[in-house]
Amino acid sequence: MRRALVALFVMLATALGLLAAPQQAIAANRDVLRPDNSGTCEWDAAGYWVQRCDVWSEATGRNIPVQIVAATNGGNAGLYMLDGLRATEQSNAWLVDVNAAQIYEDSNITLVMPVGGASSFYADWEAPATYDFNNPVVYKWETFLTSELPAYLEQNFGVSRSNNSILGLSMGGTAAMNLAAKHPDQFRQVMSFSGYLATTLPGSQTAFRAALLDGGMYNLNAMYGPLLSPRRFENDPFLNMDGLRNSDVYISAGAAVPGPQDADYLPEHVASGVALESYANFITRLWGLKARASGINFTEVYTPTGIHNWEQFGSQLEETKGRVLDVMGAW
Known part of the structure; x- marks a missing residue:
């Protein structure tokens, strides 16, 4: 016994x-540090399990660094987080100006934050992006984000190619809406925070040209070609929204009115933030009017205060966390 x-x-x-x-x-x-094209990823200074991984891009002929936080419990959902016009080669701003990894600390979703892409609108450019032809800047971001990076994430982080959310601020919001509309098989959800959601309206191209020059002497014509190139219209969120009919869509903008959260900003920064957010608010509302008339389901939020800065973007990231985890099944 x-x-x-x-x-x-x-x-x-x-x-x-x-x-x-x-x-x-x-x-x-x-x-666990995952393998990358340089050997293994490295722990990032941002903490909160952020790994910095070198992902090879055949389209651009170089490694592109991506800051990644693996899902807490091995979930297969991914959240792509796109930067603004002045993205740097040091870090994705979602880890500098707002610590997205801390906000999503206990979430079962893999955070995917590509590094770089200043003034790129995360597009596949037709020519070198700057006027310095001795040091050409090759931008093939759409190919990287929708083909090369998903293969790496699937193999090394277990991220499904068809269970992803994508968000962005300002330039990144424009790009997120474009990529989600053009690749609905990859992105089930899209969120734009103060994005510019109509890029071919009269005057828009002039404004973008000035912004790209100010952002580092980038050549707008190198992005999609001549002014009347079909590619310009194919990559306008206002014109390609039909691709979002089966997606969860969230758009937001501030009222372009400074609030208490903006008290510490310099007057000149407040002034530029008001101007940029005024346009983002107008163009986001315009997108919403057309989307509603087209029968597209979406959520729009316009905060009573808020200018074009990280106080606004960060508050929206926190506000939408529950929505992301619900839609992606990533609690």
Whole structure:
């Protein structure tokens, strides 16, 4: 009898151990540095399990750094987070001006934050992006984000190619809406925070040309070609919104009125923030009017205060966290 009880205890302990092992492995999903094109990813200074990974882009002929936070429990959902016009090569601003990794600290979704792409609108450009032809800047962001990066994420982080959300601020909001509309098989959800959602309206191209010159002497004509190029219209969120009919869509903008949260900004920064947010608010509302008339389901939020700055963008990131996790099944 004693031997039988001991044997039964051993069997139960073994069974429990086999059941516990996968759970422990899943719980440690964020603790493992994944392989990348330089060998292995590195821990990023942002903390909160952010890995900096070099992902090879055949389209651009170089490694593109991506800051990634693995899903807490091994979930297969991904959240792509796009930067603004003045994106740097050091870090995605979602980890500098707002710590997105901290906000999503206990979430079962993989955060995907590409680094770089200043003034790119995350597009595939037709020619080198700047006027410095001795040091050409090759932008093939759409190819990277919708083809090359998903393959890497699937293999190394378990992210599904068809279970993704995408968001962006300002320039990144414009790009997020474009990419989601053109690749609905990849992105089930899209969010634009103060994005510019109509890019070919009269005067828009002139405004974008000035913005790209100010953002680093980037050549707007190198993006989609001549002014009347069909590609300009194919990449206008105002014109390609039909691709979002089966997506969860959220758009927002501030009222272009400074609030208490903006008290510490310099007057000149407040002035530029008001001007930029005024246009973002107008163009976002215009997009909403057409989308509603077209029968597209979406949510629009216009905050009573807020200018074009990280107080506005960060508050929207926190506001939409629950929505992202609900839609993507990533709690």
